[in-house]
Amino acid sequence: MSLMLPPLPYALDALEPYISRRTLSAHHGNHHAAYVEKTRVLTQRTPLESAPLEKVVHASASRDSDLFNAAAQAWNHALYWNSLSPGGGGEAQGSPTYDPDRQSPKAPSTSRHPPS
Amino acid sequence: MTIELPTLPYNFTALEPAMSADTLVFHLSHHQRGDFDRIASLIRGTELKALPLEELVHVAARTPGRRTLYQCAAETWNHNFFWKSMRPGGGGTAHGLIGECIGAHFGGYEQFVREFKNAAASLFGNGWLWVTLKDDVIEILTTSNADTPIVRGHTPSLALDLCEHAYYLDHQNRRSAYVTTFLDELVDWECANRILRKRIDATEALATRFGAVTSNVIPRVRRPYEAP
Numbered sequence: 074m075s076l077m078l079p080p081l082p083y084a085l086d087a088l089e090p091y092i093s094r095r096t097l098s099a100h101h102g103n104h105h106a107a108y109v110e111k112t113r114v115l116t117q118r119t120p121l122e123s124a125p126l127e128k129v130v131h132a133s134a135s136r137d138s139d140l141f142n143a144a145a146q147a148w149n150h151a152l153y154w155n156s157l158s159p160g161g162g163g164e165a166q167g168s169p170t171y172d173p174d175r176q177s178p179k180a181p182s183t184s185r186h187p188p189s
Numbered sequence: 190m191t192i193e194l195p196t197l198p199y200n201f202t203a204l205e206p207a208m209s210a211d212t213l214v215f216h217l218s219h220h221q222r223g224d225f226d227r228i229a230s231l232i233r234g235t236e237l238k239a240l241p242l243e244e245l246v247h248v249a250a251r252t253p254g255r256r257t258l259y260q261c262a263a264e265t266w267n268h269n270f271f272w273k274s275m276r277p278g279g280g281g282t283a284h285g286l287i288g289e290c291i292g293a294h295f296g297g298y299e300q301f302v303r304e305f306k307n308a309a310a311s312l313f314g315n316g317w318l319w320v321t322l323k324d325d326v327i328e329i330l331t332t333s334n335a336d337t338p339i340v341r342g343h344t345p346s347l348a349l350d351l352c353e354h355a356y357y358l359d360h361q362n363r364r365s366a367y368v369t370t371f372l373d374e375l376v377d378w379e380c381a382n383r384i385l386r387k388r389i390d391a392t393e394a395l396a397t398r399f400g401a402v403t404s405n406v407i408p409r410v411r412r413p414y415e416a417p
Contacts, residue, residue, distance in 0.1 A: 103362045142313045 076116075076126060078109045079151050087159040105150040111143035126151070190229060192242045195221045195269060203277040207374035212358045220354050221268045224261040231258045242266055243339070250340040264335040267317055271348045276377035286389070287320075287346065287381040290327050302372060304329055309368045312351055318368075320347040320381065322388060344388060346381040 081101055086094040112129060115137075116122050121129050130148050133141040197203075197217055201210040228245075232238045237245060237258075246266050249259035282298050283291050295301035308329050309318050316333040321343035331351070332338055338345060349371055356367035 099361050107362075139313075 075123070076109055076113045076129075076147070078106045079154075081154055083157075083159055088157060092157070101150075101154070105147065108143045108146040108150065112140065112147050115140045115143060190232065190238045191240065192225070192228060192245070192265070195225055195265065197272050199277055204275060204375060207280075207370050208275070209359050212355070215358065216350075216354060217268075217272075220352075221265060224264045224268075227261045228258065228265065231261065242269070246337060247340060260335040263337040263340070266339070267335070267337050267348060268350070270345055271317075271350050273380050274347050274349065274377055275371070275375040276379075279377045280372060280374040281376075283378050283381075285378060285382040286385040287378050290385070294327060301329075305372070306365065306368055309349070309351060310365060315352040318349040318351055319343070319345050321345045322385070325392075344384065346384045347376065 078101075081097065085097050085101075088097065112126070116124070116129060121132055124132070126144060126148050129144040130141065133144055135141075195217060197213065201213045201217075204213065232240075232245070237248065240248060242262060243266060246259065246262045249255040249262050252259075282288065283301070288298070291298055291301045295304060305318070305320075308331055312318065312331040312333070314333065316331055316336070319330050319332065319338055321328055321330060321338050323338075323341075323343045327346075330338060330343075349368065351364065356364060360367045360370075
């Protein structure tokens, strides 16, 4: 399976007025699309041809800077679109929230911000 | 501080329609001004504040822990040089000394343009495109982000800013259209000619003084991407 440009998880005008349709259209349709296409071309007829994008990123890191730059940018953008949402913003929400008195076995590691 | 607030050698509307006033205003008054302000705060109260900009670039480049200062100073130097690489009513086939060099060593202006555009398209992300002299070799090269070739012994004769902020308002993602516009409508070959003339005069002065034979003072050429 060859790489494809993932569709945006919302409409082109869904983030207006904060991010305009024009910006999203150019950013996704031109910039992101170009990184996906370049990754596809550079992996054609190589052992990475049908590898998932994340594997291409790891395999090319510190070996092939053209491929790495394109593949990593493709991966970064795919995550970026999902980091935004219409009506988003504001204080972080959702569980699990770190509560030092109620540590459950499922609580994520808090090693970056240990309780003092 | 001896470093002067960056200015343009022409007014903001002088390059229209090839380069819009909006682009020049944002580029000079926000992007370049930001680097200038950071230099000012980084050298305040230090002995570095007495240095002229070019010297500051060299000193910061070789001083451990001065990476941010190097980046801001180099970026300011690069921009100052870039403004001088363009003029109202510029562009077109290279002429004068730079035209001779290009004709002799790139096999003609069209071949030079091909290599210049190739180099621009090949640079990933932000950076600069240069035509430089080093050891009497003329070459096309690119540098990434704020990096400048003057710290590696090159004498730039021409600079083109390849950062998105240089062309996004006028050309969006079409870097190639921007590079074509620069060559066709903006480049000031006289700037390159003045620098080449200065180099050749200096070489001839040395030859006269020390009796060396310099039968060919026109610089030689190095193809892009050749190992230095």
